[in-house]
Amino acid sequence: MLAQQLTNGVLLGSTYALFALGFTLMFGVLRVVNLTYGFYFTAGAFVALLLTRSYSLPIWAALPAAAVTVGAIAVVLDWLLLARLRRINAPELSSLMVTLGAVLALYAAMTAWLGPDIRRLPAEVLGGEAMIFGPLRITQAQILVLIATAAMVTALLALMRLTPIGLALRAMAENPDAAGLMGIDTGRLAALVSFICGALAGAGGVLIGLNFNAIQPYMGEAMMLRGFVVIIIGGLGDIRGALIAGVLLGIIEVLTAGYISSGLKEAVAFAILVAVLWTRPSGLFGRTQTRRA
Template sequence: MLGQQLINALSLGSVYALFALGFTLIFGILGVINLAHGAVFMAGAYVALTLVQQLQMSLWLAVPLACLGSGLLGLLIEYLVLKPLRQRDAPHLIPMIATIGVAMILGSAAQGLFGAETQRFPEAAVPDVVLEVAGIHATVVELLIILVSFALMVALMLAMQKTQLGRALRAIAESPKAASLLGINVERLFHVTAFAAAVLGGFAGVLIALYSNAVYPLMGQPMLHKGIAVIILGGLGDMRGAMIGGLFLGFAEVLSVAYIGSNTRDAVAFGLLFLILLVRPQGLFGKVLERKA
């Protein structure tokens, strides 16, 4: 049933969009492709699982604490890795390579601490209420994922457009040097950006863990690949593109599974992305950059 598939696509696509928003926020403001973002996504899921499983904490309390933990992890990566490289005027590829190392360290640490096996949330911790309207079934978790994800995306977009902080971040995205001359504390806002992006990544990790009820050390790798595809599709550094690209990928995956087959899920989704980029290489909202001699 098409309506059922649309609900599934919305819930999955909104998680992709949240993850991609954090990814594109780092790239747009700091100018860094943070390949440790997938590991932050994984860490958020493990923090929530540990709080619920080991400390018997309510899911409603565990989720915000997991987001906070992910944000602090992102801040730690900023202080220990990205900031020192930025102060040394490292070439653009160096932070990307460094974050690959961070991702490998975090992945190995998760495997050492929790093992390689897939772990699941206790059944009693996850609401299993199913709502039915006109033959369409939706769990409470799916509805919460959709509502909370869209609320966060809209709030973030409004904050970037309407608040003084958002205007300062957009100024930094245009030119950190010019923003500094205008009296903006560029370094402080770099830290704020790293924290906020990691919160979004960790929250996406918790949501996908609840959606699939599966947590494992390598869960961030496929999400990282999809996040890269989404921000390229949407236009590097553009938040509107991250939102629309994430939703597009979710719809492409779910509908391809429903009407073609699960074996072609990634082939169809990434094939469509490829075709769109052939027509518009700069992405949906990206700008064409001319290379100057």
């Protein structure tokens, strides 16, 4: 029983980690809290829904297609909303407010267009019955979640650590002006980061949609709360911290739901958020300097 719940927790947590990863990368490199991020999540799930329902694509094809589509949406939104604020060096809160307004408009427009109903992926997409490993029961959807998350995290870390682009991105995270003076095209890198983050969030949306099989316009917003808890626990802008914190939160949520009450999941997550802010505001693993005002 406990082993099963820990497994479920790790699987749930890996989707949280995936979600938080793009968000924290965006904050780390671009220094914006981009709240349209929750919408990317919804968009990914809906693109996958469209592709699997209307075009009968298998999920292994729909997942990357949704990721690329959402990545493109993210680039456009970034250009519409944030490029101008970056140019005039607007305060952090301006970008937060602008994306907050945009994400409400996007969710509300989507609800007005498609309705608030919960939609489901076609049954055949999810694959046959669960697999049994000793006492553990794991669905194929959960395995896909785990493999996809691991693959994307590895690819992202490799990109950041092993390639010249990653070096440029880290330089830009350190100091965008200096990076620009060193000949780095910061505008193009910003678009690239938006694309990567959009693709990560889009894929996360598909995976969560698979895992819970419930897709509706505001699903990204429910995820945002988790994403924020993960990001604060892990430390704003800290990729490794986001990974560990994501899995931790997944385990905590599953255990809360299993042993106390599923209605307290959100409250427990939020209590942890506040506790971390009081005790370790730079995150549990924070080496990075907290940005004090």
